[in-house]
Amino acid sequence: MFRIRSKVKYKKTNKRRDSPPSAEIEMDSDEDVSTVLPLSQRPEWSDITPVPQNDGPNPVVPIAYSEQFAETMSYFRAVYLADERSVRTLLLTAEAIHLNAGNYTVWQFRRVIIEALNADLHDEFDLVEQLASKNSKNYQLWHHRRWVAEKLGTEAVSRELEFTKKIFLNDAKHYHAWSHRQWVLLNLGGWEDELAYCNELLEVDIFNNSAWNQRYFVITRHPKLGGIEATLDSEVDYTIKAILTKPENESSWRYLRGLYKNNMQSFVTNPKIPTLCLDVLTSKVYPVFALSLLLDLISNGFEPNQDLKNAVEAVVPESNSQGLDIAATICTVLEIIDRMRVNYWGWRKNNLRSQVAEGVANLSIH
Amino acid sequence: MESSSSAAAAVAAEREPTVSQKEQWALESQVFHIYQLLYNIPPNSQAAMLELQRDSHMEYLVKGLLHLGPSFSVLDANRPWICYWIFHSIALLGESVDIALENNTIDFLSRCQDQHGGYGGGPGQMPHLATTYAAVNTLITIGGQNSLASINRAKIYSFLRRMKHTSGGFSMHEGGEVDVRACYTAISVASVLNILDEELVQGVGNYIVSCQTYEGGIAGEPGSEAHGGYTFCGLATMIIINEVNRLNLASLTDWLVFRQGVEGGFQGRTNKLVDGCYSFWQGGAAALIQRLHAAAAGSASSEVSDDEDSSDREEGQPSDDESSILIRRHTETEPLFQSQALQQYILLCSQVEGGFRDKPGKNRDHYHTCYCLSGLSVAQYSRSKDADSAPLPGSLLGPYSNLVEPVNPLYNIVLDQYDEARDFFSKAPAL
Numbered sequence: 001m002f003r004i005r006s007k008v009k010y011k012k013t014n015k016r017r018d019s020p021p022s023a024e025i026e027m028d029s030d031e032d033v034s035t036v037l038p039l040s041q042r043p044e045w046s047d048i049t050p051v052p053q054n055d056g057p058n059p060v061v062p063i064a065y066s067e068q069f070a071e072t073m074s075y076f077r078a079v080y081l082a083d084e085r086s087v088r089t090l091l092l093t094a095e096a097i098h099l100n101a102g103n104y105t106v107w108q109f110r111r112v113i114i115e116a117l118n119a120d121l122h123d124e125f126d127l128v129e130q131l132a133s134k135n136s137k138n139y140q141l142w143h144h145r146r147w148v149a150e151k152l153g154t155e156a157v158s159r160e161l162e163f164t165k166k167i168f169l170n171d172a173k174h175y176h177a178w179s180h181r182q183w184v185l186l187n188l189g190g191w192e193d194e195l196a197y198c199n200e201l202l203e204v205d206i207f208n209n210s211a212w213n214q215r216y217f218v219i220t221r222h223p224k225l226g227g228i229e230a231t232l233d234s235e236v237d238y239t240i241k242a243i244l245t246k247p248e249n250e251s252s253w254r255y256l257r258g259l260y261k262n263n264m265q266s267f268v269t270n271p272k273i274p275t276l277c278l279d280v281l282t283s284k285v286y287p288v289f290a291l292s293l294l295l296d297l298i299s300n301g302f303e304p305n306q307d308l309k310n311a312v313e314a315v316v317p318e319s320n321s322q323g324l325d326i327a328a329t330i331c332t333v334l335e336i337i338d339r340m341r342v343n344y345w346g347w348r349k350n351n352l353r354s355q356v357a358e359g360v361a362n363l364s365i366h
Numbered sequence: 367m368e369s370s371s372s373a374a375a376a377v378a379a380e381r382e383p384t385v386s387q388k389e390q391w392a393l394e395s396q397v398f399h400i401y402q403l404l405y406n407i408p409p410n411s412q413a414a415m416l417e418l419q420r421d422s423h424m425e426y427l428v429k430g431l432l433h434l435g436p437s438f439s440v441l442d443a444n445r446p447w448i449c450y451w452i453f454h455s456i457a458l459l460g461e462s463v464d465i466a467l468e469n470n471t472i473d474f475l476s477r478c479q480d481q482h483g484g485y486g487g488g489p490g491q492m493p494h495l496a497t498t499y500a501a502v503n504t505l506i507t508i509g510g511q512n513s514l515a516s517i518n519r520a521k522i523y524s525f526l527r528r529m530k531h532t533s534g535g536f537s538m539h540e541g542g543e544v545d546v547r548a549c550y551t552a553i554s555v556a557s558v559l560n561i562l563d564e565e566l567v568q569g570v571g572n573y574i575v576s577c578q579t580y581e582g583g584i585a586g587e588p589g590s591e592a593h594g595g596y597t598f599c600g601l602a603t604m605i606i607i608n609e610v611n612r613l614n615l616a617s618l619t620d621w622l623v624f625r626q627g628v629e630g631g632f633q634g635r636t637n638k639l640v641d642g643c644y645s646f647w648q649g650g651a652a653a654l655i656q657r658l659h660a661a662a663a664g665s666a667s668s669e670v671s672d673d674e675d676s677s678d679r680e681e682g683q684p685s686d687d688e689s690s691i692l693i694r695r696h697t698e699t700e701p702l703f704q705s706q707a708l709q710q711y712i713l714l715c716s717q718v719e720g721g722f723r724d725k726p727g728k729n730r731d732h733y734h735t736c737y738c739l740s741g742l743s744v745a746q747y748s749r750s751k752d753a754d755s756a757p758l759p760g761s762l763l764g765p766y767s768n769l770v771e772p773v774n775p776l777y778n779i780v781l782d783q784y785d786e787a788r789d790f791f792s793k794a795p796a797l
Contacts, residue, residue: 258580
């Protein structure tokens, strides 16, 4: 932060435009500084009377704005109230957005001006990218980017996919960026390499739940893959392999369960699923998710064989589960080994009968 | 663990830890170091370490109402939010500010109220659903005739109608984004002001159902990843509009309970780090699920309340009476999360000298202060007979002075203030 005294030109950080694209995300705001004249000293603004903020005599949560901030917003209010859609107001909105990228009113007015002037939409990419390099966790910036991409249509596809990829290099779970990427794929296309991209990200970090979510998105929405039904077998195999690599990885277990979301019949009849549970339970690496999935299977009508029952009981040999059926035994074991969720497993145990009834009812529907 | 067991274990051992693992382990070691300190001191010192630092929190909160430095310029379009975070925190602490400051807040928020309805992020800014929610909740938290009567219900209703989107959801503002937050803030405001009707509800349930993911939680938009904030928003909305049974509650619950990490706090998404603010987003959602379970158990044993006849109500018809009964009729059921562990994370890892933070190593802010205290409230009251009766023995971590006020988790407003507003707006004229 810097203070501006009267008659001193205020400073403004300027982004270097010549830096390589990959460096953009890393760049910080303490780059070269150049000076710009305060608006009140710029001849092209001399006809505008700034409108100060009407905070009242005793404002609460008052912000000690810098002079530059207060002045820029006062000029913005003046032209916003006058609804002036011009080149100079377009430039002013960019100045205001650089001071506070969260001001949705400024962004919205900028869009109104762009439409009125038929301004070049490609300039918006630079603006958004400069802002994203400072702080990309901002609803307005992504909403604006989506608006621009929607206007440009398919020509925006590769640029948007690259832009989000660049964000993911730094933060592979960036929520806004993933939503944006999905919107682009759904509305403008660019699906060709998306499954490969998911593979790539999961190769780097198999715990990246956003990449798993994207994989589910691709499997269910890709226009040419044929949906879950067509890909189920290969997806199950892929996921089982991932689970065996890291049985403690919740993402892969949830993905596997999700593949059967609307297909309980194959869930309970595919022998690979109980085999997976048995493998994980006997490997003694991390049994919680295997037990949880097994409980789901049983609640949906699956009947485990003796090997599975033995494996369940071997998880906590000292647990006294004699006389309990296998589902109740699983709950008891989970109550012991998964203490954070002891109440949940107790609740599941108490509701087993209704769960099974519901599960079987679901089966007969599908 | 057996070392010879399976190929899976061998493969797992070979590989370098991933980014997710490294970050998780680093945080775990930081948090466990803090907990080690607690376990190694005598019990009377433990109580001191676990104490809610009421005075320093109040100092931090009141100071924010009076002055914010230039760095807060990035929140210049969120000033009603800052009001809500601060006033709600103060109310949770059972404190209040002087009348003049309350009146100044009512005056300031009236300057944020748009002439065509709704509240913007500051004076002269466009009305926005989120800041409308924040302003309305602030004014309810302040309470009293002047405060409640300053809200122009009729104009808010017309603003909400204008924000209604063809998808069934809502836009955040004119030309703004459509997501589950927008649905929640619109429906919450309409419900609490007693202006919720068929037109506003129409399509909201479909939109939210389309945002429930294969994991069980709810995403911001269809296709996105299940997320704590959106899950709370979606679940609370569905309860308010009386369509909660359209969600897959079993998978939602299963996803939700797994969000509590070994640190005791909640994470927002699968395999992400815990963050103090999810103490409320996930903890509040868990409290709502707990009440749904209690209500289901109640109706199964035919203990349905006899003063409300809801049998002839059609699905989709707004009925804040039912959701209100749901909040009232508690729960002799156990919470679905580890309440003590959550309180420990909030008090030892999020609490700082004046305010709360995401996690050790981060700075405090008003947002985290609000949602850590809200989460603390939800955790403390997760075992109590009625919504506003004192927690059962053993539910409170730390000294008894730690006890904060109970909230209505649907709106995240302190219960007494919510009751006053509900009474006030139930007598307000129909639009």
